[in-house]
Amino acid sequence: MSNIIDKNILICPCCQSSRLVENVRNFQCGSCKKKYPKVKNKYYFFKLKTSRQTDALDKAKSLLKKYWRLYDFSINLFSPVCPSMDLRKFIKKYIEKKKIIALNIGSGNSDLSRRISNIDIFPYNNVDLTCDIENIPIKDNSVDAIINVAVLEHVINPEKAIKEMRRILKKGGVIFSFFPFIQPFHASPNDYSRRTFEGTKLFYGDFKTIEIKNAGGPTSGLLWVLQEWIATAFSFGIKPIYQILAIVIMFLTFPVKFLDILFRHYPMAKNISSGFVYIGRKK
Numbered sequence: 001m002s003n004i005i006d007k008n009i010l011i012c013p014c015c016q017s018s019r020l021v022e023n024v025r026n027f028q029c030g031s032c033k034k035k036y037p038k039v040k041n042k043y044y045f046f047k048l049k050t051s052r053q054t055d056a057l058d059k060a061k062s063l064l065k066k067y068w069r070l071y072d073f074s075i076n077l078f079s080p081v082c083p084s085m086d087l088r089k090f091i092k093k094y095i096e097k098k099k100i101i102a103l104n105i106g107s108g109n110s111d112l113s114r115r116i117s118n119i120d121i122f123p124y125n126n127v128d129l130t131c132d133i134e135n136i137p138i139k140d141n142s143v144d145a146i147i148n149v150a151v152l153e154h155v156i157n158p159e160k161a162i163k164e165m166r167r168i169l170k171k172g173g174v175i176f177s178f179f180p181f182i183q184p185f186h187a188s189p190n191d192y193s194r195r196t197f198e199g200t201k202l203f204y205g206d207f208k209t210i211e212i213k214n215a216g217g218p219t220s221g222l223l224w225v226l227q228e229w230i231a232t233a234f235s236f237g238i239k240p241i242y243q244i245l246a247i248v249i250m251f252l253t254f255p256v257k258f259l260d261i262l263f264r265h266y267p268m269a270k271n272i273s274s275g276f277v278y279i280g281r282k283k
Helices: 056-064 068-078 086-094 158-168 197-203 218-233 239-263 267-271
Strands: 020-022 026-029 035-039 042-044 102-105 116-120 143-149 169-180 207-215 275-282
Touching (some): 086 275, 197 207
Antiparallel strands (some): 020 026, 026 035, 169 275, 207 275
16 A cells, blocks of 8 residues: 655646645645645546557556556566566665655556555556656655656656656655666657666766666666567568567567576676666755
8 A cells, every 4th residue: 555645745736836725526726726636545636638559568568557466566577677676675775664755756556665655647546646747746845755667768858757856855865766778669658768878877967876777687678679579570560460479479588588687787788788777866
């Protein structure tokens, strides 16, 4: 069970006013008079315009996300990216057993800890606050820790999103973020950008770096591209065949990714790593 968001840190995303008046079914901004629905302790500051999903794997992921435990297990086991304990270690060190405000921004339907509140653009069951992460309805300097994993590549303006996260962090607050590097296109609902190791350092340049490390690793980067290549080459340009092959090949080859338990620690693994974990602190 996630942590209920403290309503005292919320602001109006339209005019940034903190004059939010709580009613039975909504919040109303005392400045611009805009209303935002709420159901019990869940707040809805954004309604996504739905787009048609055409990718078979994305459709399967969307269905599985309703069952978050099964989804998390499936992703960790069958996806081409080797899982790690980095996030778990971060939560244990900076969040667990502490009286702080911690957010998982772009959480999906996951539930990492009862100490963490979930924010996403989609109103999943485990999401406490639905909003656009390029315009987070939270006061400046009010959050102690932020988690953001495999989300920024799906944001049109990731630089704006990371500035928003820095804005709401307290001085000295910490962030755990993952940005992909060697990964094929994957729509959720779309996909826009990647970052190299050096690009990752620049992207988080307004933070004091604690650590940057390979996530997944070089085998994960190679495996995902290889899976896509095989599905593309042997589908002969027929999309339904490609979609079936992509799923079948993923299930047949996923064990190879576990080589990265060793390889991601090699110094030059960053040249073709699947992505990078960034841990930093607000200056």
